[in-house]
Amino acid sequence: MKPDRELTLSEAIREAYVEEMRRDERVFLIGTSIQAPTFPHTKGLADEFGEGRVLDTPISEPGMTGCAMGAALEGLRPVVDYMYAGFAYCAGSEVFLQAGQYHFLHGSQHPLPMVMVGTCGVGRRVANEHATLPYGALIHHPGLKVCMPSTPYDAKGLMKAAIRDDNPVFFLWHTSMMMQKGPVPNEDYIVPLGVADIKRSGSDLTILASGLQVGNALKVADKLAREVSIEVIDPRSFEPFDRDTLMRSLEKTHRLVIVDEDFERGGFAAEVMAQVMEHGYDLLDAPVKRVCHPHFPVPGGYIDSYTMPTPERIEAAAREALGA
CATH class of the missing domain: 3.40.50.920 (Rossmann fold)
Incomplete structure (x- = not known):
C-alpha cells in the first residue's frame, strides 16, 4: 500500500465510517450532534446515508447506549458517538457493567458488536468531562476492547477493525489531534486491535x-x-x-x-x-x-x-x- 495523499485524523475516521456504512448496511451511527456535527468526522454523513442511519439523540448517554446495545443484539452494528469520551461516565451502568460483560453473563450466546466513540485529552483547556481520558476505568471492566490512534493511518484502520469486531469496542481519539495530517492509503485496510x-x-x-x-x-x-x-x-x-x-x-x-x-x-x-x-x-x-x-x-x-x-x-x- 502506497499512500499518495494525506488526511486529517478526523477525515480518516470519517472515511472509515463511509466505507463501512457502504460495505455493510447494518452499520449506523447514533449520538449527540452528529447530523449537523460539532466535530467534522460525521460531516455530510446524514446527507448520504439518511437520518435513519445517522441518528441524532437527546443528550442522554444511557439512552443512546442502551439503544445501541439493543440494536446490536438484534444484529445491527451501531456506532455510539458521545462527542466527548468523558460523557460516557453518565452511562456508567451500560458501558462498564453491561456492554462488556453481556457476552459472558449470557452464556456466550450473544455477540455485542458496538463501537463507542469519544474525543478526550488534556491541552485544550476544556477541563473535567471534556478532557478526561477514561481508558484506565474502561480496561478495568472485562469484555471491553479499548483503542486510541496516534496517526490518521491508525485512526482509519482501528475504526474499521472496531466496527467489524463482534465485541464492544471503545474508540478514543485525542481532541488536540483532530486536524493533524498524515498519509492514508486509498486501499482498504485495517489495523488489528491488540497489535502495538x-x-x-x-x-x-x-x-x-x-x-x-x-x-x-x-x-x-x-x-x-x-x-x-x-x-x-x-x-x-x-x-x-x-x-x-x-x-x-x-x-x-x-x-x-x-x-x-x-x-x-x-x-x-x-x-x-x-x-x-x-x-x-x-x-x-x-x-x-x-x-x-x-x-x-x-x-x-x-x-x-x-x-x-x-x-x-x-x-x-x-x-x-x-x-x-
Missing part, C-alpha cells in the same frame, strides 16, 4: 506512549538522539494489550518510561508496570518510570499545561531512567 506499533526503533531506552503523547515521545527521542537511542512504542490498543512487543523491546533496552495522559493512580501506566514486574522483571536494569497526569482533577484554563505530560517531563523521566 514501533514508531521509532532504539536500543537504550523504551518509551511507551499513546495518542498525543506519541508525538511528544518522538520529540524527546529526536532531541536526545546524539546521546541515546530511544525506542518509541504506541500500544494503539489498551485492551487487548500487546505485551509481547513491549517485552521484546525491553530485551534490547532494559529501561522503560511509560507516558500516560490518564490519572496516575490505578491507571494504564500502573497496570503496565505491574505486568512488566510480573513477566519481565529480570529484563530491567532500572526502575520503570511513568509520566502521567497527577491524581488531581483536570483543571480548566492554562493550569492544564502544568499537569499534563509534556516533552520536558518525558525527557526528565528518560534521563532519570538512563542515569539509574
